[in-house]
Each structure stands twice: as structure tokens, then as C-alpha cells.
Amino acid sequence: MSISVGMVGLGMFGPSFIQSFKAHPDVHRLALCDLQSDRLSKWAKQFQISETYPSLDAICQSDLDALVIITQHWMHAPQAVQAMESGKHVYTAVPAAVSLDECEKLVRTVERTGMIYMNGETSYFRPEAVFCRQKAAAGAFGEFVHCRAEYFHDMSHGLYNVAKNRWGKQWGRDKSGAIPMHYPTHSVAFPVSVMKAHATSVSAQGYVYPNDDWFRQDTIHQNPFSNEVGLFTMSNGATMQICEFRRIGHPGCERASGIYGTEASFEQNLAGKVWADKHGHQTVQPPQIHGDLPEALAADLGGHGGSHAYLVHEFVDAVNRQRLPSLNVWEAVRYCAPGLVAHQSALCNGELLPIPDWGDAPGQ
Numbered sequence: 001m002s003i004s005v006g007m008v009g010l011g012m013f014g015p016s017f018i019q020s021f022k023a024h025p026d027v028h029r030l031a032l033c034d035l036q037s038d039r040l041s042k043w044a045k046q047f048q049i050s051e052t053y054p055s056l057d058a059i060c061q062s063d064l065d066a067l068v069i070i071t072q073h074w075m076h077a078p079q080a081v082q083a084m085e086s087g088k089h090v091y092t093a094v095p096a097a098v099s100l101d102e103c104e105k106l107v108r109t110v111e112r113t114g115m116i117y118m119n120g121e122t123s124y125f126r127p128e129a130v131f132c133r134q135k136a137a138a139g140a141f142g143e144f145v146h147c148r149a150e151y152f153h154d155m156s157h158g159l160y161n162v163a164k165n166r167w168g169k170q171w172g173r174d175k176s177g178a179i180p181m182h183y184p185t186h187s188v189a190f191p192v193s194v195m196k197a198h199a200t201s202v203s204a205q206g207y208v209y210p211n212d213d214w215f216r217q218d219t220i221h222q223n224p225f226s227n228e229v230g231l232f233t234m235s236n237g238a239t240m241q242i243c244e245f246r247r248i249g250h251p252g253c254e255r256a257s258g259i260y261g262t263e264a265s266f267e268q269n270l271a272g273k274v275w276a277d278k279h280g281h282q283t284v285q286p287p288q289i290h291g292d293l294p295e296a297l298a299a300d301l302g303g304h305g306g307s308h309a310y311l312v313h314e315f316v317d318a319v320n321r322q323r324l325p326s327l328n329v330w331e332a333v334r335y336c337a338p339g340l341v342a343h344q345s346a347l348c349n350g351e352l353l354p355i356p357d358w359g360d361a362p363g364q
């Protein structure tokens, strides 16, 4: 058995996945789609792909089995719902959703249509996340106590252009800024997937950069915070600290800097990765190849810690075998809902707020 796939969104990020979908032995047909005809023709020519569509609406009318949606982040949830309603299995880039209402709609659409949904969280397949999940499965941490995770991405590292490019012709001063905790999935995915626990409440605070001309109240985001930090309670009794910083003197990272258990712990910083217990510690280097991959994908794992090839394989294999993907919708909303509530808490000076949950995936 093999499947047909359409890739929607060929901006800065989407094209980095074309080669892996094209090379996957279980994909017999690949189509491309973008609203911008110059992007569409450029990538179709470069990868010698003849089947193209000018819009999501058009590709939803095709007989393709699955769509990979890598469009602007605020479009993911409504476009995923539209595609599933059209009978397509769906992969979207992160975040899965930008509001709690969208989380609800996504989960209910998957339940009602029975289509396969997967969220492309790159941190999930980073070697150190896989290493920690394997240690957790073996019981090596003991009981989980606390996890610290962060996504540091200073504005000067390309983020002004990313925002302007995503808005395109609609770009204007009112579109500047963003809400750091509305893009929390690269950090939250570590503790949630390793501890197999979800966030239950949060108290968060924000940092205002002096004279910030980008993060401002008078934008569509109405957010003055360039950096947000949240302290969460978790369903397993542990605590979780998440830092989403966009003004920081740091080269940048998406990592769990510490996952602590009653028996052992994992720590990571710019100097390296360490496994520790009550008697000492050792430096570890989790392997880049950590699971089965078709040979054609293993040759080039792609970006974000070699996660791209694993994301592509997980989605293709889940659709082909009609199985639940590891990054299913119930898991995906556990990566974004905590940040959505944390931002509300930060706006209310740290008020402790409950975090909704949509339950475990069926059979989990």
C-alpha cells in the first residue's frame, strides 16, 4: 500500500520537507500547492513535480489522500478543519491552534470525521527528547519532580523578516509583535511527551523590554511582553517551568534544560547534555538515528535536530497503516493550550488559571 500527498504552503519552511516526501517509498504521488504562483512554479520545477494546485480550496477538491499544511501559523487550525471535512488526512506545522476554541474544533473534527491528524512538532523527534522518553519508559527517572524547558529566539535572529514575509502585502505596523506564549510548542513538547503528563494550571509573568518598538499594546496582538515565563502544575503532580523569550542575549535554543526525577535527571545547556543520579553524572550524546526510517530518508534527516525525516515518516506511515500518529490531535493540543492560558495569566499579573484538557487519545 502507498499513499498520495499534497503539500500546501511553499514559503520559507514548507519546501524543506519536499525532498523527504518525494523520496518516501510509501508515497506514490506528490502534488504541490501555494497561493503564490511564483513559489509554486519554482518548487515544482526544482523537484520535477507536475501536479500543482493554486489554493487550498482547489487541492481539497482533488482525490489526494493527505495534505501537509505548512502555511502561516494562524491558519493551521481552520485549514486543517477544512481539509478533514473534505476527506483528507492532515499534517500541519506548529502550532496546532492559536486559541482554545480552535483546540476544541480540531479535536471534535478529528473525532467526527475519523481522519488522521498529525502536528509537526520538531522538538518531539530531537535526539535528546527521544533519549529522555526511552529513559522514562524504563522507569529511570523514578517519579517526576520538575521540568524546565525553553525556546529562546532573539528577534535579531531573523524574526522581523519572518513576520513581514508571513503577512506579505497585508504587512503593517499594527501586525508587528507576537505573543511568545502563543508559540510554546517547541518547549512544552519536551515535558509533556517525556513525563506523559499534561499541564493543569499556570501562573505566568511577562517581561517588557525598555522602549520596545515591536511588542506593543497597539498591535493586533495587544501584547507588550517580549518574554513570558510560566510555572505550571502537571497532571502527574510535578511542576513545569516554560520560558518563551524573544529578547535575549543567547544564540537560541529549543530544549529541556532540566528534567528531574526522584531517582535520576537529565540536564542540557550550551556546554552539553548530562545524565545524573544521586551518585554522580555522565555526559551523554543521544544518537541522531533513533528509530526505523526508510533508507532514502535516513540518508538526509533534515533540520531541527534531524527531526524532519522522522516527522515525514511518522505521518506517511500513520496514514498508510491507518494508525494513530504519536503527534496526534490530543497530544498536539497539550502542547499549545498551556501557552494560550499562560498568556492570559501573564496579562493578569500571574493569576493562577486552570488549563483545559481534551483527554488521552483513544486507546492510550
Ligand SMILES: NC(=O)c1ccc[n+]([C@@H]2O[C@H](COP(=O)([O-])OP(=O)(O)OC[C@H]3O[C@@H](n4cnc5c(N)ncnc54)[C@H](O)[C@@H]3O)[C@@H](O)[C@H]2O)c1
Pocket: 008, 009, 010, 011, 012, 013, 014, 033, 034, 035, 036, 039, 054, 055, 056, 057, 070, 071, 072, 073, 074, 075, 093, 094, 095, 120, 121, 122, 162, 165, 166, 167, 304
Ligand atoms: N521548527 C518548526 O516546527 C517550524 C520552523 C519554522 C516554521 N514553522 C511553521 O511553519 C509555518 C510556515 O512558516 P513559513 O515561514 O514558511 O511561512 P510563509 O509565510 O513563508 O509560507 C506560508 C505559505 O503558505 C501559503 N498559503 C497560505 N494560505 C494558503 C492557501 N489557502 N492555499 C495555498 N497556500 C497558502 C502562502 O502563500 C505562503 O507561501 C508557520 O506556521 C510556522 O509556525 C515551524
